[in-house]
Amino acid sequence: DVKVTQSSRYLVKRTGEKVFLECVQDMDHENMFWYRQDPGLGLRLIYFSYDVKMKEKGDIPEGYSVSREKKERFSLILESASTNQTSMYLCASSFARSITEAFFGQGTRLTVV
Amino acid sequence: EDKVVQSPLSLVVHEGDTVTLNCSYEVTNFRSLLWYKQEKKAPTFLFMLTSSGIEKKSGRLSSILDKKELFSILNITATQTGDSAIYLCAGTNAGKSTFGDGTTLTVKP
Numbered sequence: 001d002v003k004v005t006q007s008s009r010y011l012v013k014r015t016g017e018k019v020f021l022e023c024v025q026d027m028d029h030e031n032m033f034w035y036r037q038d039p040g041l042g043l044r045l046i047y048f049s050y051d052v053k054m055k056e057k058g059d060i061p062e063g064y065s066v067s068r069e070k071k072e073r074f075s076l077i078l079e080s081a082s083t084n085q086t087s088m089y090l091c092a093s094s095f096a097r098s099i100t101e102a103f104f105g106q107g108t109r110l111t112v113v
Numbered sequence: 114e115d116k117v118v119q120s121p122l123s124l125v126v127h128e129g130d131t132v133t134l135n136c137s138y139e140v141t142n143f144r145s146l147l148w149y150k151q152e153k154k155a156p157t158f159l160f161m162l163t164s165s166g167i168e169k170k171s172g173r174l175s176s177i178l179d180k181k182e183l184f185s186i187l188n189i190t191a192t193q194t195g196d197s198a199i200y201l202c203a204g205t206n207a208g209k210s211t212f213g214d215g216t217t218l219t220v221k222p
Contacts, residue, residue: 004155035212040122042214043156043201059114090155101147102210104155 003027006091006105013112019078021108023091029103030096032074033058034066036087037107043090049074050096081112115140117204119213127221130192134216137184140204146178146185147210151199159187159200192220 007022025032031050035043035058045058047066055066063085067075074093078085088109092102116139126132138146145163149156160169162178162185169176173192178185189196197220203210 031209033209040214042119043203043212045209045211048209100145101149101158101161103158106154 004091004093004103004105006089006108008108009106011108011110013078013081013110015082015112017078017081017112019081019110019112021076021078021089021091021110023074023076023093023105024072025074025093025103026072027093027103028071029093030071031094031102032068033092033094033102034064034074034076035090035092036060037090038087046076081110083112086110086112115204115206115211117202117211117213119200119202119216121216122214123217123219125219125221126192128193130220131188131190132192132218134187134189134200134202134218135184136186136202136213138202138204138211138213139183140206140211142206143180143204145205147203147205148176148185148187149201149203151201151215152197156201189218192218194220194222196220 004025033048034046049055049068065077091105094102118137120135148159160176165180173190176187199215201215203212
């Protein structure tokens with residue numbers, strides 16, 4: 001079974017803090033994605049990566065950055081957390097340039113106070 | 114900009130009812146349409162559709178794609194309380210998916 005693991009289920013951070021959300025997959029997938037999910041807004045793509053050390057902006061990259069130093073790990077960084085970044089964050093992975101499904105992690109519910 | 118629209122946004126039915134969920138898409142270089150079910154945690158995969166007019170079935174769930182009219186439907190027959198979830202559809206191109214807002218289905222006993 002494919003496993004996508006996010007480092008935290010719940011996280012509470014203060015405004016202005018630097019926040020790291022980690023995601024690891026064990027299926028040697030080339031593609032990795034970070035989404036945020038908010039009620040009524042569905043899943044919105046923040047950043048994605050097709051390969052190590054490569055990244056592309058999704059639909060809402062402002063206020064975020066990413067890092068992919070190893071194939072299995074994709075980190076989402078909130079440089080200076082703000083209250084409007086309170087959300088559910090979902091990491092996903094899939095095979096390269098494929099049309100098959102993405103496999104999701106269990107999500108991290110981040111609250112910024 | 115790629116766009117996926119789902120309707121209705123929410124639906125409340127009783128056990129045994131049949132429901133139809135809709136998904137329309139505008140995705141550049143479209144490759145496939147994916148349906149997911151999300152309960153309290155991560156979305157789980159239901160169907161992948163790449164060809165028009167070919168129905169995919171899994172138990173009481175079925176789905177079909179119309180590439181000419183750019184939409185897909187997900188049917189659930191004889192609904193059960195365990196079908197209560199958010200149903201997401203996504204259009205993909207070269208590995209990147211654009212998701213709709215989801216349809217929240219509530220099945221009452």
